Amino acid sequence: MEAALSEPPDWLERIVLLAIPPAAREAVAGDLWETYQNPQQYIVEAFRTVPLVIASQMRRNLNLPALMLQSALIFICLGGPATLLLLPALLLRDAYQPVARPCPRRAIREAILLSSGAMVLLLLIMSIHSPFPIRTGVDPFTWLSLFLAALFLSPFLCLFRAGLIMQADRCKPLAANDVSKDALAGAYENFLRGAFCRNMLEGVALVFAAAVGFFFTWNFLLVGLFALAAIYLLLDSLPRPSSVCDFGSLRAQYQRELARQGQLRRFLRWLWFAPVLVALHARLTEVPAGAEAVTALLNCVAVAILCFLVAALNREHGGRVQEQIGFLDRMRETVTPASLPSPSSASR
Protein backbone atom coordinates (compact mmCIF):
# COMPACT_ATOMS: atom_id res chain seq x y z
CA MET A 1 0.00 0.00 0.00
CA GLU A 2 1.15 3.52 -0.76
CA ALA A 3 1.96 5.82 2.13
CA ALA A 4 -0.79 8.32 2.93
CA LEU A 5 -0.23 11.67 1.19
CA SER A 6 -1.54 13.65 4.16
CA GLU A 7 -2.98 12.97 7.54
CA PRO A 8 -6.41 13.62 9.09
CA PRO A 9 -6.89 16.73 11.25
CA ASP A 10 -6.09 16.04 14.87
CA TRP A 11 -9.55 17.00 16.19
CA LEU A 12 -11.32 14.83 13.63
CA GLU A 13 -9.13 11.85 14.38
CA ARG A 14 -9.77 12.23 18.11
CA ILE A 15 -13.54 12.13 17.57
CA VAL A 16 -13.26 9.03 15.38
CA LEU A 17 -10.90 7.38 17.89
CA LEU A 18 -13.42 7.99 20.67
CA ALA A 19 -16.16 6.35 18.59
CA ILE A 20 -14.19 3.21 17.74
CA PRO A 21 -14.37 0.52 20.46
CA PRO A 22 -10.98 0.08 22.18
CA ALA A 23 -10.50 -3.55 21.06
CA ALA A 24 -10.63 -2.56 17.37
CA ARG A 25 -9.16 0.94 17.71
CA GLU A 26 -5.57 0.21 16.73
CA ALA A 27 -6.35 -1.64 13.50
CA VAL A 28 -9.42 0.33 12.35
CA ALA A 29 -7.95 3.79 13.08
CA GLY A 30 -4.73 2.75 11.33
CA ASP A 31 -6.65 1.55 8.25
CA LEU A 32 -8.66 4.80 8.13
CA TRP A 33 -5.43 6.80 8.41
CA GLU A 34 -3.75 4.77 5.68
CA THR A 35 -6.57 5.43 3.20
CA TYR A 36 -7.02 9.11 4.15
CA GLN A 37 -7.52 11.47 1.20
CA ASN A 38 -9.38 14.48 2.57
CA PRO A 39 -11.57 15.26 5.61
CA GLN A 40 -14.84 14.57 3.74
CA GLN A 41 -13.68 11.15 2.56
CA TYR A 42 -12.41 10.38 6.07
CA ILE A 43 -15.76 11.30 7.67
CA VAL A 44 -17.78 9.30 5.11
CA GLU A 45 -15.49 6.28 5.51
CA ALA A 46 -15.70 6.54 9.31
CA PHE A 47 -19.51 6.72 9.16
CA ARG A 48 -19.62 3.62 6.96
CA THR A 49 -17.18 1.70 9.12
CA VAL A 50 -17.57 2.57 12.80
CA PRO A 51 -21.26 1.58 13.38
CA LEU A 52 -20.59 -1.92 12.03
CA VAL A 53 -17.42 -2.18 14.12
CA ILE A 54 -19.43 -1.21 17.23
CA ALA A 55 -22.10 -3.81 16.37
CA SER A 56 -19.42 -6.43 15.83
CA GLN A 57 -17.77 -5.65 19.16
CA MET A 58 -21.18 -5.80 20.87
CA ARG A 59 -21.68 -9.29 19.47
CA ARG A 60 -18.13 -10.35 20.31
CA ASN A 61 -18.22 -9.18 23.92
CA LEU A 62 -21.82 -10.19 24.54
CA ASN A 63 -21.98 -12.31 27.67
CA LEU A 64 -25.57 -13.53 27.34
CA PRO A 65 -25.86 -15.30 30.73
CA ALA A 66 -24.37 -12.27 32.54
CA LEU A 67 -26.57 -9.85 30.57
CA MET A 68 -29.70 -11.88 31.35
CA LEU A 69 -28.79 -12.05 35.02
CA GLN A 70 -28.09 -8.31 35.19
CA SER A 71 -31.36 -7.56 33.36
CA ALA A 72 -33.29 -9.82 35.75
CA LEU A 73 -31.72 -8.05 38.76
CA ILE A 74 -32.53 -4.61 37.32
CA PHE A 75 -36.08 -5.80 36.55
CA ILE A 76 -36.56 -7.10 40.12
CA CYS A 77 -35.18 -3.91 41.71
CA LEU A 78 -36.20 -1.12 39.31
CA GLY A 79 -38.95 -2.51 37.09
CA GLY A 80 -39.57 -2.94 33.35
CA PRO A 81 -39.02 0.60 31.96
CA ALA A 82 -35.64 0.90 33.68
CA THR A 83 -34.61 -2.49 32.27
CA LEU A 84 -35.55 -1.39 28.74
CA LEU A 85 -33.55 1.80 29.18
CA LEU A 86 -30.50 0.16 30.73
CA LEU A 87 -30.26 -2.86 28.40
CA PRO A 88 -28.83 -0.92 25.41
CA ALA A 89 -26.47 0.85 27.83
CA LEU A 90 -25.22 -2.53 29.09
CA LEU A 91 -24.71 -3.74 25.50
CA LEU A 92 -22.80 -0.56 24.59
CA ARG A 93 -20.68 -0.88 27.73
CA ASP A 94 -19.73 -4.40 26.59
CA ALA A 95 -18.71 -3.10 23.16
CA TYR A 96 -16.47 -0.43 24.71
CA GLN A 97 -14.80 -2.82 27.15
CA PRO A 98 -11.32 -1.43 27.90
CA VAL A 99 -8.28 -3.34 26.67
CA ALA A 100 -6.30 -2.71 29.84
CA ARG A 101 -6.80 -2.46 33.57
CA PRO A 102 -8.02 0.95 34.78
CA CYS A 103 -5.20 3.21 36.01
CA PRO A 104 -4.87 3.23 39.85
CA ARG A 105 -5.61 6.95 40.13
CA ARG A 106 -8.92 6.59 38.28
CA ALA A 107 -9.87 3.49 40.27
CA ILE A 108 -9.28 5.21 43.62
CA ARG A 109 -11.07 8.36 42.41
CA GLU A 110 -14.15 6.26 41.59
CA ALA A 111 -14.06 4.68 45.06
CA ILE A 112 -13.84 8.11 46.71
CA LEU A 113 -16.63 9.52 44.53
CA LEU A 114 -18.97 6.63 45.35
CA SER A 115 -18.27 6.68 49.07
CA SER A 116 -18.62 10.49 49.21
CA GLY A 117 -21.95 10.25 47.40
CA ALA A 118 -23.15 7.54 49.78
CA MET A 119 -22.00 9.55 52.80
CA VAL A 120 -23.77 12.72 51.61
CA LEU A 121 -26.95 10.73 50.98
CA LEU A 122 -26.83 9.11 54.42
CA LEU A 123 -26.20 12.43 56.17
CA LEU A 124 -29.01 13.99 54.14
CA ILE A 125 -31.42 11.26 55.24
CA MET A 126 -30.32 11.76 58.85
CA SER A 127 -30.91 15.50 58.66
CA ILE A 128 -34.37 15.07 57.11
CA HIS A 129 -35.47 12.16 59.30
CA SER A 130 -33.99 13.06 62.64
CA PRO A 131 -33.55 10.02 64.92
CA PHE A 132 -35.09 11.97 67.83
CA PRO A 133 -38.04 11.65 68.26
CA ILE A 134 -38.31 8.29 66.50
CA ARG A 135 -40.75 8.79 63.67
CA THR A 136 -39.43 6.70 60.82
CA GLY A 137 -39.34 3.27 62.42
CA VAL A 138 -35.52 3.32 62.51
CA ASP A 139 -34.02 3.32 66.03
CA PRO A 140 -31.12 5.62 67.11
CA PHE A 141 -28.71 2.65 67.33
CA THR A 142 -29.25 1.98 63.63
CA TRP A 143 -28.66 5.66 62.90
CA LEU A 144 -25.40 5.57 64.84
CA SER A 145 -24.28 2.43 62.97
CA LEU A 146 -25.12 4.11 59.68
CA PHE A 147 -23.17 7.22 60.64
CA LEU A 148 -20.10 5.15 61.53
CA ALA A 149 -20.50 3.06 58.35
CA ALA A 150 -20.64 6.27 56.31
CA LEU A 151 -17.44 7.52 57.99
CA PHE A 152 -15.48 4.33 57.31
CA LEU A 153 -16.93 3.65 53.86
CA SER A 154 -14.38 5.75 51.97
CA PRO A 155 -11.24 4.19 53.51
CA PHE A 156 -12.78 0.72 53.14
CA LEU A 157 -13.56 1.13 49.43
CA CYS A 158 -10.17 2.72 48.74
CA LEU A 159 -8.38 -0.11 50.55
CA PHE A 160 -10.43 -2.70 48.65
CA ARG A 161 -9.60 -1.06 45.32
CA ALA A 162 -5.92 -0.67 46.21
CA GLY A 163 -5.83 -4.35 47.25
CA LEU A 164 -7.27 -5.40 43.88
CA ILE A 165 -4.71 -3.29 42.02
CA MET A 166 -1.82 -4.70 44.06
CA GLN A 167 -3.07 -8.26 43.60
CA ALA A 168 -3.32 -7.77 39.82
CA ASP A 169 0.17 -6.20 39.75
CA ARG A 170 1.58 -9.28 41.44
CA CYS A 171 0.23 -11.62 38.72
CA LYS A 172 3.01 -12.80 36.44
CA PRO A 173 2.72 -11.43 32.90
CA LEU A 174 3.13 -13.78 29.94
CA ALA A 175 6.76 -14.48 29.06
CA ALA A 176 8.84 -12.29 26.75
CA ASN A 177 7.75 -10.72 23.45
CA ASP A 178 9.50 -13.40 21.42
CA VAL A 179 8.82 -16.96 22.49
CA SER A 180 9.17 -20.39 20.99
CA LYS A 181 6.14 -22.50 20.17
CA ASP A 182 7.01 -24.91 22.98
CA ALA A 183 7.16 -22.09 25.54
CA LEU A 184 3.78 -20.80 24.37
CA ALA A 185 2.31 -24.32 24.51
CA GLY A 186 3.66 -24.66 28.07
CA ALA A 187 2.09 -21.33 29.12
CA TYR A 188 -1.21 -22.38 27.54
CA GLU A 189 -1.16 -25.74 29.32
CA ASN A 190 -0.50 -24.00 32.66
CA PHE A 191 -3.35 -21.60 32.04
CA LEU A 192 -5.73 -24.45 31.16
CA ARG A 193 -4.74 -26.42 34.25
CA GLY A 194 -5.31 -23.39 36.49
CA ALA A 195 -8.65 -22.60 34.85
CA PHE A 196 -9.89 -26.19 35.16
CA CYS A 197 -8.91 -26.35 38.85
CA ARG A 198 -10.65 -23.05 39.54
CA ASN A 199 -13.75 -24.18 37.65
CA MET A 200 -13.84 -27.44 39.59
CA LEU A 201 -13.56 -25.67 42.97
CA GLU A 202 -16.11 -23.01 42.07
CA GLY A 203 -18.46 -25.70 40.69
CA VAL A 204 -18.35 -27.54 44.02
CA ALA A 205 -18.91 -24.26 45.89
CA LEU A 206 -21.92 -23.51 43.67
CA VAL A 207 -23.40 -26.97 44.34
CA PHE A 208 -23.02 -26.29 48.08
CA ALA A 209 -24.59 -22.84 47.73
CA ALA A 210 -27.49 -24.25 45.69
CA ALA A 211 -28.10 -26.90 48.38
CA VAL A 212 -28.01 -24.26 51.14
CA GLY A 213 -30.33 -22.04 49.09
CA PHE A 214 -32.76 -24.91 48.58
CA PHE A 215 -32.68 -25.73 52.29
CA PHE A 216 -33.30 -22.10 53.33
CA THR A 217 -35.93 -21.63 50.57
CA TRP A 218 -34.19 -18.91 48.59
CA ASN A 219 -35.62 -17.65 45.37
CA PHE A 220 -36.06 -20.85 43.28
CA LEU A 221 -34.85 -19.12 40.13
CA LEU A 222 -31.57 -18.35 41.87
CA VAL A 223 -31.20 -21.91 43.19
CA GLY A 224 -31.78 -23.19 39.64
CA LEU A 225 -29.20 -20.75 38.25
CA PHE A 226 -26.63 -21.83 40.85
CA ALA A 227 -27.26 -25.50 40.03
CA LEU A 228 -27.02 -24.90 36.26
CA ALA A 229 -23.81 -22.89 36.65
CA ALA A 230 -22.35 -25.66 38.84
CA ILE A 231 -23.16 -28.34 36.24
CA TYR A 232 -21.62 -26.21 33.46
CA LEU A 233 -18.45 -25.58 35.47
CA LEU A 234 -18.02 -29.22 36.46
CA LEU A 235 -18.50 -30.35 32.84
CA ASP A 236 -16.07 -27.64 31.72
CA SER A 237 -13.44 -29.02 34.11
CA LEU A 238 -13.28 -32.34 32.22
CA PRO A 239 -9.98 -32.76 30.34
CA ARG A 240 -10.18 -32.21 26.59
CA PRO A 241 -7.92 -33.63 23.89
CA SER A 242 -5.36 -31.06 22.77
CA SER A 243 -4.82 -30.66 19.04
CA VAL A 244 -1.39 -30.31 17.49
CA CYS A 245 -1.06 -26.98 15.70
CA ASP A 246 1.44 -24.30 14.70
CA PHE A 247 2.36 -21.11 16.60
CA GLY A 248 -0.37 -18.91 15.05
CA SER A 249 -3.17 -21.40 15.67
CA LEU A 250 -1.96 -22.05 19.20
CA ARG A 251 -1.94 -18.31 19.90
CA ALA A 252 -5.49 -17.94 18.53
CA GLN A 253 -6.65 -20.91 20.62
CA TYR A 254 -5.04 -19.38 23.74
CA GLN A 255 -6.71 -16.01 23.08
CA ARG A 256 -10.14 -17.59 22.57
CA GLU A 257 -9.81 -19.61 25.79
CA LEU A 258 -8.64 -16.54 27.73
CA ALA A 259 -11.68 -14.59 26.50
CA ARG A 260 -14.05 -17.49 27.26
CA GLN A 261 -12.78 -17.98 30.80
CA GLY A 262 -12.91 -14.21 31.34
CA GLN A 263 -16.56 -14.11 30.27
CA LEU A 264 -17.35 -17.06 32.53
CA ARG A 265 -15.75 -15.40 35.57
CA ARG A 266 -17.64 -12.17 34.87
CA PHE A 267 -20.95 -14.02 34.94
CA LEU A 268 -20.02 -15.98 38.10
CA ARG A 269 -19.12 -12.84 40.05
CA TRP A 270 -22.54 -11.39 39.30
CA LEU A 271 -24.16 -14.72 40.19
CA TRP A 272 -22.49 -14.80 43.63
CA PHE A 273 -23.72 -11.27 44.24
CA ALA A 274 -27.31 -11.91 43.06
CA PRO A 275 -28.67 -13.49 46.32
CA VAL A 276 -27.53 -10.44 48.33
CA LEU A 277 -29.33 -8.11 45.96
CA VAL A 278 -32.50 -10.23 45.97
CA ALA A 279 -32.37 -10.35 49.79
CA LEU A 280 -32.03 -6.56 49.96
CA HIS A 281 -35.02 -6.21 47.67
CA ALA A 282 -37.06 -8.65 49.79
CA ARG A 283 -36.16 -6.65 52.89
CA LEU A 284 -37.43 -3.50 51.21
CA THR A 285 -40.90 -5.04 50.75
CA GLU A 286 -41.15 -6.03 54.42
CA VAL A 287 -40.35 -2.69 56.13
CA PRO A 288 -42.77 -1.17 58.63
CA ALA A 289 -45.05 1.63 57.49
CA GLY A 290 -43.40 5.06 57.60
CA ALA A 291 -39.88 3.78 56.98
CA GLU A 292 -40.23 2.92 53.27
CA ALA A 293 -38.43 6.00 51.94
CA VAL A 294 -35.50 5.70 54.35
CA THR A 295 -35.12 1.95 53.81
CA ALA A 296 -35.39 2.36 50.04
CA LEU A 297 -32.60 4.95 50.05
CA LEU A 298 -30.42 2.85 52.34
CA ASN A 299 -30.97 -0.15 50.09
CA CYS A 300 -30.01 1.92 47.07
CA VAL A 301 -26.75 2.89 48.80
CA ALA A 302 -26.07 -0.75 49.71
CA VAL A 303 -26.81 -1.90 46.14
CA ALA A 304 -24.55 0.81 44.69
CA ILE A 305 -21.69 -0.28 46.96
CA LEU A 306 -22.17 -3.97 46.15
CA CYS A 307 -22.33 -3.20 42.42
CA PHE A 308 -19.15 -1.15 42.78
CA LEU A 309 -17.35 -4.09 44.44
CA VAL A 310 -18.41 -6.58 41.74
CA ALA A 311 -17.73 -4.12 38.90
CA ALA A 312 -14.29 -3.35 40.37
CA LEU A 313 -13.45 -7.07 40.50
CA ASN A 314 -14.67 -7.52 36.92
CA ARG A 315 -12.83 -4.51 35.57
CA GLU A 316 -9.57 -5.46 37.21
CA HIS A 317 -9.79 -9.09 36.09
CA GLY A 318 -11.29 -8.28 32.67
CA GLY A 319 -8.58 -5.68 32.07
CA ARG A 320 -5.90 -8.21 32.90
CA VAL A 321 -7.44 -10.73 30.47
CA GLN A 322 -7.55 -8.08 27.72
CA GLU A 323 -3.92 -7.13 28.45
CA GLN A 324 -2.91 -10.78 28.04
CA ILE A 325 -4.85 -11.08 24.77
CA GLY A 326 -3.17 -7.90 23.51
CA PHE A 327 0.22 -9.22 24.58
CA LEU A 328 -0.39 -12.44 22.63
CA ASP A 329 -1.39 -10.32 19.59
CA ARG A 330 2.10 -8.83 19.49
CA MET A 331 3.96 -12.03 20.32
CA ARG A 332 6.41 -13.33 17.72
CA GLU A 333 7.73 -16.84 17.36
CA THR A 334 11.42 -17.40 17.92
CA VAL A 335 12.80 -20.14 15.74
CA THR A 336 14.69 -22.71 17.75
CA PRO A 337 17.19 -25.08 16.07
CA ALA A 338 14.82 -27.98 16.75
CA SER A 339 11.95 -26.30 14.86
CA LEU A 340 14.06 -25.51 11.76
CA PRO A 341 13.42 -27.89 8.86
CA SER A 342 16.27 -30.25 8.09
CA PRO A 343 18.07 -29.71 4.74
CA SER A 344 16.67 -32.95 3.38
CA SER A 345 13.07 -32.02 4.15
CA ALA A 346 13.63 -28.46 2.84
CA SER A 347 14.90 -29.71 -0.53
CA ARG A 348 11.84 -31.94 -1.00
Add this chain to the structure above:
Amino acid sequence: MDSLGQFEQIVLTAILALDANAYGVTIHAKVEDLSRPKKATRGAVYATLDRMEDKGLISSWLSEPTKERGGRSRRHYRIEKSGEKALRESARTAQRLVETIAQNLGGLAWKPR
Protein backbone atom coordinates in the same frame (compact mmCIF):
# COMPACT_ATOMS: atom_id res chain seq x y z
CA MET B 1 -18.97 -27.58 10.60
CA ASP B 2 -21.04 -24.49 9.62
CA SER B 3 -21.26 -23.74 5.92
CA LEU B 4 -19.92 -20.38 4.79
CA GLY B 5 -22.09 -17.48 3.67
CA GLN B 6 -21.33 -15.86 0.33
CA PHE B 7 -19.61 -12.84 1.84
CA GLU B 8 -17.57 -15.07 4.14
CA GLN B 9 -16.42 -17.05 1.11
CA ILE B 10 -15.32 -13.84 -0.60
CA VAL B 11 -13.44 -12.57 2.47
CA LEU B 12 -11.75 -15.94 3.02
CA THR B 13 -10.74 -16.07 -0.65
CA ALA B 14 -9.31 -12.55 -0.36
CA ILE B 15 -7.21 -13.58 2.66
CA LEU B 16 -6.05 -16.68 0.79
CA ALA B 17 -5.05 -14.63 -2.25
CA LEU B 18 -3.26 -11.93 -0.26
CA ASP B 19 -1.33 -14.42 1.85
CA ALA B 20 1.15 -12.53 4.11
CA ASN B 21 -0.19 -9.10 3.09
CA ALA B 22 -3.76 -9.70 4.34
CA TYR B 23 -4.89 -6.84 6.59
CA GLY B 24 -7.94 -4.52 6.72
CA VAL B 25 -7.14 -2.22 3.78
CA THR B 26 -5.85 -4.87 1.37
CA ILE B 27 -8.60 -7.35 2.29
CA HIS B 28 -11.25 -4.68 1.65
CA ALA B 29 -9.70 -3.82 -1.73
CA LYS B 30 -9.55 -7.47 -2.74
CA VAL B 31 -13.13 -8.09 -1.56
CA GLU B 32 -14.34 -5.14 -3.67
CA ASP B 33 -12.50 -6.62 -6.62
CA LEU B 34 -13.90 -10.12 -6.09
CA SER B 35 -17.50 -9.03 -5.47
CA ARG B 36 -17.77 -6.73 -8.54
CA PRO B 37 -20.13 -5.08 -9.44
CA LYS B 38 -21.38 -5.08 -5.85
CA LYS B 39 -19.79 -2.67 -3.37
CA ALA B 40 -18.68 -3.80 0.07
CA THR B 41 -18.14 -1.44 2.98
CA ARG B 42 -15.07 -1.79 5.12
CA GLY B 43 -17.27 -2.10 8.20
CA ALA B 44 -18.91 -5.21 6.75
CA VAL B 45 -15.46 -6.68 6.09
CA TYR B 46 -14.38 -6.04 9.72
CA ALA B 47 -17.58 -7.57 11.08
CA THR B 48 -17.11 -10.67 8.91
CA LEU B 49 -13.45 -10.98 9.91
CA ASP B 50 -14.42 -10.80 13.60
CA ARG B 51 -17.12 -13.43 13.15
CA MET B 52 -14.84 -15.82 11.28
CA GLU B 53 -12.11 -15.33 13.88
CA ASP B 54 -14.57 -16.27 16.63
CA LYS B 55 -15.49 -19.40 14.65
CA GLY B 56 -11.79 -20.31 14.46
CA LEU B 57 -11.70 -20.10 10.64
CA ILE B 58 -9.01 -17.42 10.66
CA SER B 59 -6.54 -16.02 13.17
CA SER B 60 -4.99 -12.58 13.53
CA TRP B 61 -2.05 -10.77 15.07
CA LEU B 62 -0.72 -7.21 15.22
CA SER B 63 2.31 -6.08 13.23
CA GLU B 64 4.87 -3.49 14.28
CA PRO B 65 3.51 0.11 14.20
CA THR B 66 4.21 1.96 10.95
CA LYS B 67 4.56 5.65 10.14
CA GLU B 68 2.11 5.65 7.20
CA ARG B 69 -0.60 4.56 9.63
CA GLY B 70 0.04 7.28 12.18
CA GLY B 71 2.17 4.99 14.33
CA ARG B 72 -0.43 2.23 14.48
CA SER B 73 -0.15 -1.48 13.87
CA ARG B 74 -1.79 -3.54 11.17
CA ARG B 75 -3.97 -6.47 12.11
CA HIS B 76 -2.88 -9.29 9.85
CA TYR B 77 -5.08 -12.30 9.12
CA ARG B 78 -4.41 -15.81 7.95
CA ILE B 79 -6.60 -18.83 7.25
CA GLU B 80 -6.67 -21.68 9.75
CA LYS B 81 -7.04 -25.37 8.85
CA SER B 82 -10.81 -25.28 9.51
CA GLY B 83 -11.08 -22.19 7.26
CA GLU B 84 -9.27 -23.98 4.44
CA LYS B 85 -11.59 -26.96 4.81
CA ALA B 86 -14.71 -24.75 4.76
CA LEU B 87 -13.44 -22.86 1.70
CA ARG B 88 -12.72 -26.10 -0.20
CA GLU B 89 -16.23 -27.31 0.63
CA SER B 90 -17.70 -24.03 -0.67
CA ALA B 91 -15.62 -24.28 -3.84
CA ARG B 92 -16.92 -27.79 -4.49
CA THR B 93 -20.51 -26.57 -4.06
CA ALA B 94 -19.83 -23.63 -6.41
CA GLN B 95 -18.32 -26.03 -8.94
CA ARG B 96 -21.44 -28.21 -8.87
CA LEU B 97 -23.61 -25.11 -9.32
CA VAL B 98 -21.60 -23.89 -12.30
CA GLU B 99 -21.71 -27.32 -13.92
CA THR B 100 -25.47 -27.59 -13.46
CA ILE B 101 -26.03 -24.07 -14.83
CA ALA B 102 -23.74 -24.79 -17.79
CA GLN B 103 -25.62 -28.01 -18.58
CA ASN B 104 -28.96 -26.23 -18.61
CA LEU B 105 -28.14 -22.79 -19.97
CA GLY B 106 -24.82 -23.38 -21.67
CA GLY B 107 -22.06 -20.85 -22.25
CA LEU B 108 -20.46 -21.14 -18.83
CA ALA B 109 -17.19 -22.87 -19.34
CA TRP B 110 -15.45 -22.92 -15.99
CA LYS B 111 -12.76 -25.28 -15.07
CA PRO B 112 -11.26 -25.16 -11.63
CA ARG B 113 -7.47 -25.04 -11.55
